[in-house]
Amino acid sequence: MKKYLIAGAVVILLGVLFGVNLLKKEKGKEVTAEKVEYGSVQQKVTGSGQIKPAVEVKVSAQVAGKIVQLNAKEGDRVKKGTLLAALDPEQYLASLDRAESSLLAAKANEKKAKSELSRAEGLSQKNLISNAELESAEAGYESAVSGRRQAEASLKEAQDALRKTKLYASMDGVVTRLNKEAGEMAIGAQFQEDVIMVISDLSVMEAVVEIDENDVINISLEDSALVELDAFADTTFRGVVSEIANSAVTKGFGTQEQVTSFEVTIVLDHPDKRFRPGMSTTVDILTKRLDHILKIPIQAVTVRDKKELETKSKQKKQRTEFDSEKEMVEVVFTVKEGHALAKPVKLGISDDTHYAVKSGLEEGDLVITGPFKLLNKNLKNDALVSIKEKKKVR
Secondary structure (H helix, E strand, O other), X not given: OHHHHHHHXXXXXXXXXXXXXXXXXXXXXXXXXXXXXXXEEEEEEEEEEEEEEEEEEEEEOOOOEEEEEEOOOOOOEEOOOOEEEEEOOHHHHHHHHHHHHHXXXXXXXXXXXXXXXXXHHHHHHOOOOOHHHHHHHHHHHHHHHHHHHHHHHHHHHHHHHHHOOEXXXXXXXXXXXEOOOOOOEEOOOOOOOOEEEEEEEEEEEEXXXXXXXXXXXXXXXXXXXEEXXXXXXXXXXXXXXXXXXXXXXXXXXXXXXXXXXXXXXXXXXXXXXXXOOOOEEEEEEEEEEEEXXXXXXXXXXXXXXXXXXXXXXXXXXXXXXXXXXXXXXXXXXXXXXXXXXXXXXXXXXXXXXXXXXXXXXXXXXXXXXXXXXXXXXXXXXXXXXXEOOOOOOO
16 A cells, blocks of 8 residues: 555656646746837947157257256146257367358458459450469359358358257147256267157147057047046046058067057047056047937847758748858847747947847847857747746845
């Protein structure tokens, strides 16, 4: 009797388990879903870089010499015309003295040559000298004139070199970098800068960021931008795209890590006075925007094999057309009468959370958004599903 009771209990238990599993099976896999609705989608392109002044001047010497005077330090505000630095002028004063002396000698030679030419011309009129002697006097005068002009040019060069021993600010601004100290040598060269200091206009600041080559084609001049600086947590600044580079910046050339990008410059609106050149920044450039358009969550979009979906579609006599030439097609799964139905979609631009839908869905359609693993790989067309209810927040 006891054996019969145990056997009966086991049968009942198995029946209960079978019934539970059957109910679960009929209920289908739990999914989350959202309704397709109209809204706005704002496409944006993100890049990182640094901020810098829109205008900065590198102050360097054009003549060589020891710095004997330095009137500015890093962080100082300077006015246009302020004497910033002075070089030792001794050798240039000596050069100026030599040039002035050479000019006096050249003028004396010119005066003498002119007198000799005048005398030769008078004698030539009286046929007292030959034409060769006259031409020699003329050549002597022309040579003296040339010597005087060369001496004048040398004097101007000496005066210019002496003037260049004093360096003045060419604009109002802030000394943002100081590379030299009093007593150091300034190399002084026209074709190779030996920067003594940098003066920047901090009233106009720019963010220079690198944008991937695949994204830069979406950016246009005057696009709005949202700028975040690491040094200013939870603060967003606005700006406008002012320049898009035509030449690429390539890193890791010839390697698997090769990256090609383009520099994009954004002028910041109302920069904070605490901004410093070189601060790190992340910029979201707002490109295309679509309003009153159907949109779906990004996580609802997945891909499936076209042939598999076409076969399933024919078996169920669904009027679903997969006109893509690719083997894998973008689809979303909609929920209809407890079944997951794959629908091919044509998508437009996207933002952080949604895609714009060009075709394939209608307002009010219920699209499956998760779980990710199920949606990405395991969910089959026409599979039984049940929508998981959202927990109410108290």
